[in-house]
Amino acid sequence: MKLAEIYMQFQSDITIIEKELEDTVKARNDVLQEAATQLLKAGGKRIRPVFVLLAAKFGHYDINGLKHIAVPLELIHMASLVHDDVIDDADLRRGKKTIKSQWDNRVAMYTGDFIFGKAVETSTFFTEPKIHQILSNAMLEMCLGEIEQIRDQYNWGQNFRVYLRRIKRKTALLIAVSCELGALAANADKEVQRNLYQFGYNVGMSFQITDDVLDFVGTEEQLGKPAGGDLRQGNVTLPALYAMHHDESIQMAITKMLASNYPEDVDISPILKAVKASGGIEYSISISDLYLEKAYEALERLPDQQEKTYLREIAAYIGKRKF
Amino acid sequence: MKLAEIYMQFQSDITIIEKELEDTVKARNDVLQEAATQLLKAGGKRIRPVFVLLAAKFGHYDINGLKHIAVPLELIHMASLVHDDVIDDADLRRGKKTIKSQWDNRVAMYTGDFIFGKAVETSTFFTEPKIHQILSNAMLEMCLGEIEQIRDQYNWGQNFRVYLRRIKRKTALLIAVSCELGALAANADKEVQRNLYQFGYNVGMSFQITDDVLDFVGTEEQLGKPAGGDLRQGNVTLPALYAMHHDESIQMAITKMLASNYPEDVDISPILKAVKASGGIEYSISISDLYLEKAYEALERLPDQQEKTYLREIAAYIGKRKF
Numbered sequence: 001m002k003l004a005e006i007y008m009q010f011q012s013d014i015t016i017i018e019k020e021l022e023d024t025v026k027a028r029n030d031v032l033q034e035a036a037t038q039l040l041k042a043g044g045k046r047i048r049p050v051f052v053l054l055a056a057k058f059g060h061y062d063i064n065g066l067k068h069i070a071v072p073l074e075l076i077h078m079a080s081l082v083h084d085d086v087i088d089d090a091d092l093r094r095g096k097k098t099i100k101s102q103w104d105n106r107v108a109m110y111t112g113d114f115i116f117g118k119a120v121e122t123s124t125f126f127t128e129p130k131i132h133q134i135l136s137n138a139m140l141e142m143c144l145g146e147i148e149q150i151r152d153q154y155n156w157g158q159n160f161r162v163y164l165r166r167i168k169r170k171t172a173l174l175i176a177v178s179c180e181l182g183a184l185a186a187n188a189d190k191e192v193q194r195n196l197y198q199f200g201y202n203v204g205m206s207f208q209i210t211d212d213v214l215d216f217v218g219t220e221e222q223l224g225k226p227a228g229g230d231l232r233q234g235n236v237t238l239p240a241l242y243a244m245h246h247d248e249s250i251q252m253a254i255t256k257m258l259a260s261n262y263p264e265d266v267d268i269s270p271i272l273k274a275v276k277a278s279g280g281i282e283y284s285i286s287i288s289d290l291y292l293e294k295a296y297e298a299l300e301r302l303p304d305q306q307e308k309t310y311l312r313e314i315a316a317y318i319g320k321r322k323f
Numbered sequence: 324m325k326l327a328e329i330y331m332q333f334q335s336d337i338t339i340i341e342k343e344l345e346d347t348v349k350a351r352n353d354v355l356q357e358a359a360t361q362l363l364k365a366g367g368k369r370i371r372p373v374f375v376l377l378a379a380k381f382g383h384y385d386i387n388g389l390k391h392i393a394v395p396l397e398l399i400h401m402a403s404l405v406h407d408d409v410i411d412d413a414d415l416r417r418g419k420k421t422i423k424s425q426w427d428n429r430v431a432m433y434t435g436d437f438i439f440g441k442a443v444e445t446s447t448f449f450t451e452p453k454i455h456q457i458l459s460n461a462m463l464e465m466c467l468g469e470i471e472q473i474r475d476q477y478n479w480g481q482n483f484r485v486y487l488r489r490i491k492r493k494t495a496l497l498i499a500v501s502c503e504l505g506a507l508a509a510n511a512d513k514e515v516q517r518n519l520y521q522f523g524y525n526v527g528m529s530f531q532i533t534d535d536v537l538d539f540v541g542t543e544e545q546l547g548k549p550a551g552g553d554l555r556q557g558n559v560t561l562p563a564l565y566a567m568h569h570d571e572s573i574q575m576a577i578t579k580m581l582a583s584n585y586p587e588d589v590d591i592s593p594i595l596k597a598v599k600a601s602g603g604i605e606y607s608i609s610i611s612d613l614y615l616e617k618a619y620e621a622l623e624r625l626p627d628q629q630e631k632t633y634l635r636e637i638a639a640y641i642g643k644r645k646f
Contacts, residue, residue: 029467031474083432106473109409109432114466116436120443121459129447132455136444143437144352150429151354 003317006310010053013063017049017070024071024118035111039078048073048175050314052182055196057307059186068125069185072135073178075119080142080174082112131181138177145169154234154258156244156251163241164205167212172204195301199311202295206319209288212237213281214322216272222322228268234258238287239280240271250274292319326640329633333376336386340372340393347394347441358434362401371396371498373637375505378519380630382509391448392508395458396501398442403465403497405435454504461500468492477557477581479567479574486564487528490535495527518624522634525618529642532611535560536604537645539595545645551591557581561610563594566601573597615642 007014025036049070056066086108116139123135148166152158179200183193214223215230216239223229230237231254236244244251253274257266275281295315299308330337348359372393379389409431439462446458471489475481502523506516537546538553539562546552553560554577559567567574576597580589598604618638622631 027467029470029474032467032470083436086429086432105428106409107470109406110466110470110473113406113436113439114463114470116439117459117462117466121456121463124452124455124459127450127452129450132447133444136440136447139440140437140444143433143440144350144355147352147355147430147433147437150433151352 003313006313007050009310010050013053013066014046014049016063017046017067017074020067020071020122021074024075024122025115027114031107032111032114035107036115039082039111039115044077046074047314047318048077048178051175051178051200051311052185054307054311054314055179055182055188056186057305058183058192058196058303059188061186065125065185066182068122069131069181070178072119072123073174073181075115075122076135076139076142077174079112079115079119080146082108082115083146086112126185131184134177134181134184138174141169141173145171149235152236156236156255156258158236158241160238160241163236163238167205167208168201171208171211172201175204175207176200192302195298198298199295199302199315202291202298203315203318206288206291206295206315209238209284209291210319210321213239213284213288216240216275217281228272231257231268231271232266238284239275242280242283243275243278246280247274247278250278288319292316295319326636329636330373332633333373336376336389337369337372339386340369340390340397343390343394343445344397347398347445348438350437354430355434355437358430359438362405362434362438367400369397370637370641371400371501374498374501374523374634375508377630377634377637378502378505378511379509380628381506381515381519381626382511384509388448388508389505391445392454392504393501395442395446396497396504398438398445399458399462399465400497402435402438402442403469405431405438406469409435449508451507454507457500457504457507461497464492464496468494472558475559479559479578479581481559481564483561483564486559486561490528490531491524494531494534495524498527498530499523515625518621521621522618522625522638525614525621526638526641529611529614529618529638532561532607532614533642533644536562536607536611539563539598540604551595554580554591554594555589561607562598562603565603565606566598569603570597570601573601611642615639618642 021040022037025033025040027033027036052066052070052073053061053063056062086105119135119139123132126132145166145168148162149170152162152166176197177200179196180193183196188196212230215237216227218227220226231240236254240250240254244254250271253271257268257271260266292315296312299311299315302308344363345360348356348363350356350359375389375393375396376384376386379385409428442458442462446455449455468489468491471485472493475485475489499520500523502519503516506519511519535553538550538560541550543549554563559577563577567577573594576594580591580594583589615638619635622634622638625631
């Protein structure tokens, strides 16, 4: 079954969520309204809402409640993208101009704050403290991940553990929590909730590692931005980390680049080539695959339902995607 | 009764809140921990927590519940200060170096995000959706206020209504909500909640107008930063607004300054002098006093209790303060 077919199965509920997202970011302020609407139109695969819906199928599925979980999760993701753009000096995301490049950093910061606030407001639908605790904890961990990324920028001495913890906080946790909360909101078994969390966590890790690989091997057309952007911004990801630990000359080249006064102006194509030659890409793919295997194992422990196949399809798509 | 004596009356509960604030911002991340702790030590009068406590005295006062309202309100206030510093290019706040000037803008943004997240996390203690709705709405309105401030920056054509709406969102609402939530968490009468909200709103308006006046008339020593900072940053506040509407030459001088390529380098002392000469200061003080009167009227509608006197004292202090 293809990914598009899975989305088709949930089309009407995804439409409800999309409408809810639109209504949610409606603001009485022109600047904000325009910024948020652009962000919404830039789209994305709405992976987190889809995971919420699929996870809820293991309990009592009711879209009227679920949308109040799916929407805040997508909003938290969107807000983090907006704040990420403030940081990353990224002028292009998904090939479209970012809020920051069109307005400015300060508007982007408050647009992100506003979207965070809307996420909190939407989730007030639920009275269970556990749901709010899980959501706010995910927000907090994402902040920690971002601050760690700043701290570790231009630091070639970091180890693999630091990298893995950072991507857990930045990416994997919100996907884990999407699966968990879908099940929790649908009153699924505790055991099911746990396994879905595990599934989401491992898919999220695989997803981010794949993302980091694509930043090395993708073309500008595929990525919507030039390759090597992470390295150029001083973000040391798994392929570079592997290369540096296995080849001293790469370590010296990267260190030299990172130590430059204008690292963003350095021609990094020799470094990209060297990282590829080091085997860092293959290594990273193998680690991504390991996480994907763990995700499949978590799925095995779930009750036998059609949705297990869907979740496996999406996981494979996310972990194996080529762009 | 002096302000210090009122604080003395609540000393043990303020200490509990202070301890809770400290515990709350404890993070496993060095950068964040240091940033948050500095922010906490920079202090402040903890006006919002004090209003929570005083308001709760009109219902069933229990510090164990109240601290979960007082702490998030103070955290939201702190987070907004951190993000405000990112915007304002303010190197000094209360005479101490801001997080931004010591670290950088990006760390400041995520520290603010983290503190917002902690505010949400702390408030999960309560199950009533109304409390969460009021809190998230206050956060959203503050974002709108900040975005409006950016939009209105260097815009000398704005009118009084735009100014008043902006300070309502930026400042008055959170103080209103502190009073309201203190009463709500203590299960006070609906009518009492409403009057306390009205009291807080009017005190907050008076507070911000006084703040804007002090930025014109205060000395660098009193303010902890040079006078005229608002104008230098393009923030048109009530005294300047009045002066521009009543004296065309001031309007031209300010417009010329705002239109300069480097408005922050312009010597604004002649403009400060002209605003003072226009009567803009006296006018602003009279508006601040009007709000203060309305705050007193709201107090009159409350049941006769000792705390009415305390609230009146604090309101007078806030609205009439000279630094």
